Amino acid sequence: MNINIDYQSRIPIYEQIVSEIEKLVALDILSPGSQIPSIRDLACNLSVNPNTVKKAYDILEQLNVIISKSTKGTFIVDDVTKVKNKKIDDTINVINNKIKELQKIGLNKKDILNKLNL
Amino acid sequence: MNINIDYQSRIPIYEQIVSEIEKLVALDILSPGSQIPSIRDLACNLSVNPNTVKKAYDILEQLNVIISKSTKGTFIVDDVTKVKNKKIDDTINVINNKIKELQKIGLNKKDILNKLNL
DNA sequence: TCCGTTGTATTATTTGTAATAATACAATTA
DNA sequence: TAATTGTATTATTACAAATAATACAACGGA
Numbered sequence: 001m002n003i004n005i006d007y008q009s010r011i012p013i014y015e016q017i018v019s020e021i022e023k024l025v026a027l028d029i030l031s032p033g034s035q036i037p038s039i040r041d042l043a044c045n046l047s048v049n050p051n052t053v054k055k056a057y058d059i060l061e062q063l064n065v066i067i068s069k070s071t072k073g074t075f076i077v078d079d080v081t082k083v084k085n086k087k088i089d090d091t092i093n094v095i096n097n098k099i100k101e102l103q104k105i106g107l108n109k110k111d112i113l114n115k116l117n118l
Numbered sequence: 119m120n121i122n123i124d125y126q127s128r129i130p131i132y133e134q135i136v137s138e139i140e141k142l143v144a145l146d147i148l149s150p151g152s153q154i155p156s157i158r159d160l161a162c163n164l165s166v167n168p169n170t171v172k173k174a175y176d177i178l179e180q181l182n183v184i185i186s187k188s189t190k191g192t193f194i195v196d197d198v199t200k201v202k203n204k205k206i207d208d209t210i211n212v213i214n215n216k217i218k219e220l221q222k223i224g225l226n227k228k229d230i231l232n233k234l235n236l
Numbered sequence: 237t238c239c240g241t242t243g244t245a246t247t248a249t250t251t252g253t254a255a256t257a258a259t260a261c262a263a264t265t266a
Numbered sequence: 267t268a269a270t271t272g273t274a275t276t277a278t279t280a281c282a283a284a285t286a287a288t289a290c291a292a293c294g295g296a
Contacts, residue, residue: 010128010282012254026223038271049256054273071264071271088223091216092233098213099235105144105206109236115210117217118227128253130283156242167285172244189242189293 001030001037005046013048017056022065025080026087032078036066039074119148119155123164131166135174140183143198144205150196154184157192 003020005013024030036042039057043050057074060066065083068074077083102112121138123131142148154160157175161168175192178184183201186192195201220230 014254039273040270051257052255055254057272068272070262070273073271084223088220088225091220092230095213095216096235098209098216102206102209105202107206112210112236117214118230132283157244158241169286170284173283175243186243188244188291191242 001042001045003042003046005048013046014052014055014059017042017046017053018059018063021056021060022063022083022087025065025076026084030076032076032080034076035073036076037074119160119163121160121164123166131164132170132173132177135160135164135171136177136181139174139178140181140201140205143183143194144202148194150194150198152194153191154194155192 001021001024003017003024005016005020007013009016021030021036030036037045039050039053043053046053057066057068061068063083064077065080066074067077099112119139119142121135121142123134123138125131127134139148139154148154155163157168157171161171164171175184175186179186181201182195183198184192185195217230
């Protein structure tokens with residue numbers, strides 16, 4: 001599994017793991033129902049402590065992104081539509097907040113559209 | 119000066135002070151050349167340690183947002199155009215990165231425009 | 237001249253959280 | 267039976283933010 005971690009980042013490693021796996025799901029790189037690495041394997045792969053991966057997996061399970069089946073392994077949930085939609089909604093929200101900031105500074109619709117890559 | 123700090127946030131207080139003052143400048147609430155509170159006053163106001171405000175002021179001075187005149191006080195620089203332009207550029211950058219994410223997930227131009235508040 | 241305020245600077249300490257280390261247990265599978 | 271899985275606990279380390287407690291020099295007003 002291709003996960004990029006910035007070990008110098010202020011963002012905790014366990015949160016980066018959460019975001020990366022969410023991203024892979026959104027991009028359909030991780031398919032519904034598919035198995036992801038065991039806690040120990042991923043920890044070894046990323047050169048971090050198993051507890052760190054465990055913490056990420058706990059959060060992802062609470063977010064209904066993955067499901068842990070004891071002794072079997074950990075899997076992407078079957079229905080990822082909610083996860084993907086939330087990802088889209090969250091992203092749109094960030095953009096709209098930034099647009100509001102720009103408008104407060106004084107930019108109008110045309111000003112903004114001209115600067116966007118669309 | 120109206121500065122909002124989230125004391126529970128993961129973002130350090132000194133960084134929040136930097137952002138807030140940058141915002142007030144971008145919004146023309148803080149005018150070029152105008153005086154801002156002394157380190158001790160703002161620290162008292164925000165209920166934080168003077169060292170924390172000092173750290174924020176140091177960063178703002180390096181960013182050419184404010185200038186400290188010993189024994190006189192601290193002031194917004196005379197020319198804030200660069201500061202404001204940088205703020206706009208940074209914001210646009212964030213938006214464009216988010217747009218790229220949405221496109222990777224599979225949304226096209228129309229999809230995105232429909233969801234934006236523009 | 238004296239006092240209060242300004243920015244500046246230094247050192248030590250506290251605090252909170254991330255991350256690691258080191259295990260241990262139960263259940264499943266080959 | 268041995269290896270692997272998720273789960274769980276406790277202690278420790280590491281690091282950065284924030285605080286605490288001062289001290290100094292310079293300016294301005296009373």
